[in-house]
Amino acid sequence: MSNKRVSIVFSTFNSSEYVTKCLKSCLCQEYDDFFVVVADDGSTDNTVYKMLEIASVYSNLKVISLPHGERGIARSKAIELARELKSDYIYIIDSDMILKDNLIKDCIKFLDENKKVGGLIIPEVSFSDYKNFYSRVKVFERNIINSAGEDIGSNSVEAARFWRIQEYDSTGGININQISFEETQPTIRYIEDGGIIKRAVFTRIYHNEKKATLKAIVEKKKYYFSVMNKTIESEKNGLKKTLSRWYFFRPVLYRKENLKKYIKHPLLTLGMFYMYIVLTFMGIGQLLKAKAYSKK
Known part of the structure; x- marks a missing residue:
């Protein structure tokens, strides 16, 4: 199995209803070296609060808070931080998605082969x-x-x-x-x-x-x-x-x-x-x- 670093990246905007499930599915992936990078696009609900609460427990969760703009800007900021974290792979998702167990491990195995x-x-x-x-x-x-x-x-x-x-x-x-x-x-x-x-x-x-x-x-x-x-x-x-x-x-x-x-x-x-x-x-x-x- 590869020991390369993976960053799961996504943007959020008023996603408090479902972002917690998304983050949990990301953070529970069985892989040794990965980050979750989220750029919030100026949410006006408690999305950022929920994410920061989880980030206080998981050091590999990075939250970027941005003024409201366009989704692409937020995504690009998250990808930019993934580069700064020296990621070898990025996985771009949406905040209303839930990862299957072992998704990261299975994708890395396939790409290694x-x-x-x-x-x-x-x-x-x-x-x-x-x-x-x-x-x-x-x-x-x-x-x-x-x-x-x-x-x-x-x-x-x-x-x-x-x-x-x-x-x-x-x-x-x-x-x-x-x-x-x-x-x-x-x-x-x-x-x-x-x-x-x-x-x-x-x-x-x-x-x-x-x-x-x-x-x-x-x-x-x-x-x-x-x-x-x-x-x-x-x-x-x-x-x-x-x-x-x-x-x-x-x-x-x-x-x-x-x-x-x-x-x-x-x-x-x-x-x-x-x-x-x-x-x-x-x-x-x-x-x-x-x-x-x-x-x-």
């Missing part, structure tokens, strides 16, 4: 404690997206999260000026440059989708689509990359295993594709609006 692999996509198992229709649809949709086998397709929308830090840095990392879908861009760049990314089908992470409504989903995506031009314009062939990964163009949706799930869950399938239709029209409208505004 597969030297040419630069980063891993960790399969997510989505869940929600809420049973309303669109909470169930969101869980269903995310589990469809994450049912994609070991190899990564050219139009994958998933982001590698577990990286050899040198390989991550070779991509340029997160561009803090890209407010939408900035987390997937390092993965896309790395694959385009010939790097190898694998999906770690031997482990998983649990993702809490919380309470979802169609209105809330649309409002959240509306903001990201309204600033997507910043991502498109700052990436080589940005528009082509965006269109090739648009909802209905994702090959994972048409995998045999997923087609079986559609038949088994017809109402959730209809809800998912209706959501995609609504988001497609809204997204196109926001992109055209942003483009017209930029020409003024």
